Amino acid sequence: MPVEQERAIILMFANSSSEEIKHKPIQKGKALFEYCTMKTLREIEKSNLPYVIYTEKEQRGDSFEERLVNAIQEIFSQGYQKIITIGNDSPELKATDLIDANRTISEKNIVIGPSMDGGIYLLGIHKTHFQKEIILQLPWKTPNLMPAMIDFFRKKQITLHIKKRLRDIDTISDVKCFSGFFKTFSYSFLQLLSYLLQEELKQFRCMTPLNYIAIIQTGRYNKGSPQLINSFN
Structure with a gap:
């Protein structure tokens, strides 16, 4: 055929x-x-x-x-x-x-x-x-x-x-990355990403030290790296 x-x-x-x-x-x-x-x-x-x-x-x-x-x-x-x-x-x-x-x-x-x-x-x-x-x-x-x-x-x-390499959305780290693509995505999409980042920051600020350590150990933030959290400050 x-x-x-x-x-x-x-x-x-x-x-x-x-x-x-x-x-x-x-x-x-x-x-x-x-x-x-x-x-x-x-x-x-x-x-x-x-x-x-x-x-x-x-x-x-x-x-x-x-x-x-x-x-x-x-x-x-x-x-x-x-x-x-x-x-x-x-x-x-x-x-x-x-x-x-x-x-x-x-x-x-x-x-x-x-x-x-x-x-x-x-x-x-x-x-x-x-x-x-x-x-x-x-x-x-x-x-x-x-x-x-x-x-x-x-x-x-x-x-x-x-084909060209693209990023997919699996973690909050990916959300943060896409939030910087101002000329690529619609305003509504960027607003949504901003909201999710704010919610993630609220959750982090409410954590006790023990909860924070447990999340890091389970790979909650970008395979265990705390760098994403630090970047919010």
């Missing part, structure tokens, strides 16, 4: 905002995750590509990687040849990134969008590349995912097209 006739679809693999706040340590972050989901959907719709959303309601499996590969396998079984998988937590993602990925994916090409933390925010894969058992063995949700994927696909002699 000619590349231009192959069926492509975008898979937004992301939890609902209610579920997201259970796993990401951002105080009162539900509104932020809802905003990110809507922003991502707007970019998807601009691409004019069909899409499907898999939240925790549609996902099947005991681990992140199991849920992800099960979703990909299910979509490929519906007759699609190309899947562009993304999350909902990369505010810099644009429709042009999705369009470009669709044009690039083929039996010889794969597209990967690396995130700042060593993971990925986009995976554009052709049906011929999909090997469930092998992909399950990749170090998902670790800083080693990106290099492991590069090694895996290069060994398969598949050409990798690596």
